[in-house]
Amino acid sequence: MPTAEIITIGTELLLGEIQDTNTAYIARCLRSVGVDLYRTQVVGDNPGRVADMLSEAAKRADILICTGGLGPTVDDPTRDALSLVLHEPLEFRPDLWQSIYSYFQRLERIPSENNKTQATLPRSALAIPNWHGTAPGIRVNIGRAQAFFLPGVPREMEEMMTTYVIPAIEISFPSRQVLVTRIIHTAGMGESQLDLLLGEYERMSNPTVGLAAHAGTVDIRITAKANTVPDAAAMLGQVESELRHLLGNTIFGVDEQTLAQAVQNAIPIGSRSLLLCAGWSVDAVQVFQQIRSIQLETLPHPLPDPVETHLCSKSGENNRQTIYYASIHPESNLLNLDFGVFSGGKYNFCNRKFGGPPANGLQWAINTIMNLMREHLLNKEDE
Numbered sequence: 001m002p003t004a005e006i007i008t009i010g011t012e013l014l015l016g017e018i019q020d021t022n023t024a025y026i027a028r029c030l031r032s033v034g035v036d037l038y039r040t041q042v043v044g045d046n047p048g049r050v051a052d053m054l055s056e057a058a059k060r061a062d063i064l065i066c067t068g069g070l071g072p073t074v075d076d077p078t079r080d081a082l083s084l085v086l087h088e089p090l091e092f093r094p095d096l097w098q099s100i101y102s103y104f105q106r107l108e109r110i111p112s113e114n115n116k117t118q119a120t121l122p123r124s125a126l127a128i129p130n131w132h133g134t135a136p137g138i139r140v141n142i143g144r145a146q147a148f149f150l151p152g153v154p155r156e157m158e159e160m161m162t163t164y165v166i167p168a169i170e171i172s173f174p175s176r177q178v179l180v181t182r183i184i185h186t187a188g189m190g191e192s193q194l195d196l197l198l199g200e201y202e203r204m205s206n207p208t209v210g211l212a213a214h215a216g217t218v219d220i221r222i223t224a225k226a227n228t229v230p231d232a233a234a235m236l237g238q239v240e241s242e243l244r245h246l247l248g249n250t251i252f253g254v255d256e257q258t259l260a261q262a263v264q265n266a267i268p269i270g271s272r273s274l275l276l277c278a279g280w281s282v283d284a285v286q287v288f289q290q291i292r293s294i295q296l297e298t299l300p301h302p303l304p305d306p307v308e309t310h311l312c313s314k315s316g317e318n319n320r321q322t323i324y325y326a327s328i329h330p331e332s333n334l335l336n337l338d339f340g341v342f343s344g345g346k347y348n349f350c351n352r353k354f355g356g357p358p359a360n361g362l363q364w365a366i367n368t369i370m371n372l373m374r375e376h377l378l379n380k381e382d383e
Helices: 022-032 047-060 078-086 094-106 113-119 154-172 191-202 229-250 259-266 282-288 307-314 358-382
Strands: 003-009 036-043 063-067 090-092 120-122 126-128 137-142 145-150 178-187 208-213 217-226 251-254 273-278 294-299 322-331 334-343 346-354
Touching: 003 022, 003 047, 022 036, 022 063, 022 154, 022 178, 036 047, 047 063, 047 078, 047 137, 047 145, 063 154, 078 090, 078 120, 078 137, 094 113, 113 120, 120 137, 126 145, 126 154, 137 154, 145 154, 178 229, 178 358, 191 208, 191 217, 191 229, 217 229, 229 251, 251 259, 259 358, 273 282, 282 294, 282 358, 307 334, 307 346, 322 358, 334 358, 346 358
Parallel strands: 003 036, 003 063, 063 145, 273 294, 273 322
Antiparallel strands: 090 120, 126 137, 137 145, 178 217, 178 251, 208 217, 322 334, 334 346
């Protein structure tokens, strides 16, 4: 199976001035055609350092994909770095210049003299067409590695990646295996607890299983590799089935499914529920508005009456309505969560505390509340 590395070029990335979204996009493209991605790197606008990184990466990988540094300015180093690595001069390509000039004409603009540098390539390189910008991409062999150089502008890079690079990889490496990935979402159990339960699975080589902790949830990633998609899906499905048996209702969804959707799906059709939120921010309220079957009402904190008395008065005749109560308020350096449920004439209460940055603590609290609601709804189904 071919291996790949990604190199993003640009001092602005190292300074944190812009966020690198290209790497994630390229990684997903490579995964879709069964290419193993082993390393990603970022380097500034220095031809020597870019050349060193290219030389080292080409010794390890079958495929190199690089973005950035193809503009017309002095600080765009990619062409000069390639010249150093390949020991080849840069040559002016009149046909490329004509394409660049035509692009400017369509925009009713006149190119600058320095735009001509974008029409210079190493002698052995091929140009990759760019339909959305002035900088053509570059394809060249560095040792045994096939290297593709794309603009850093995401729109331009994505078009060239899907229309040129991926088809070229599929032709050059026809015997690739395929990768199928599924993300299983869990709540109510911490990462360390899951690790104790799933250590045997995390040591597997194919499929591979990994954990990723978030605020109040943990994702389990399963990736299977096989000759065909059905074979990989079958391997993945077997592991997923075992994890579902092991974890039960700790799992609330897969892939794009959210915790809010899981709560929505657990609410019986026609049921009457109310969520009372005290001391909440606007952002938190907006999250709970996604749960369409639950009426939302905001209250001041603290409540003038004892919580149980207030919920009882809200439940209506014969206690037919389920009332959820959630109050978030700071306490010392922590975020304090009170959560209660009044259902069937019974009141249950719990308290949780969250540390760390306030925004992170709020997300923890939101996900915890949704999961407590989900667990209550699922327990009602089992009664």
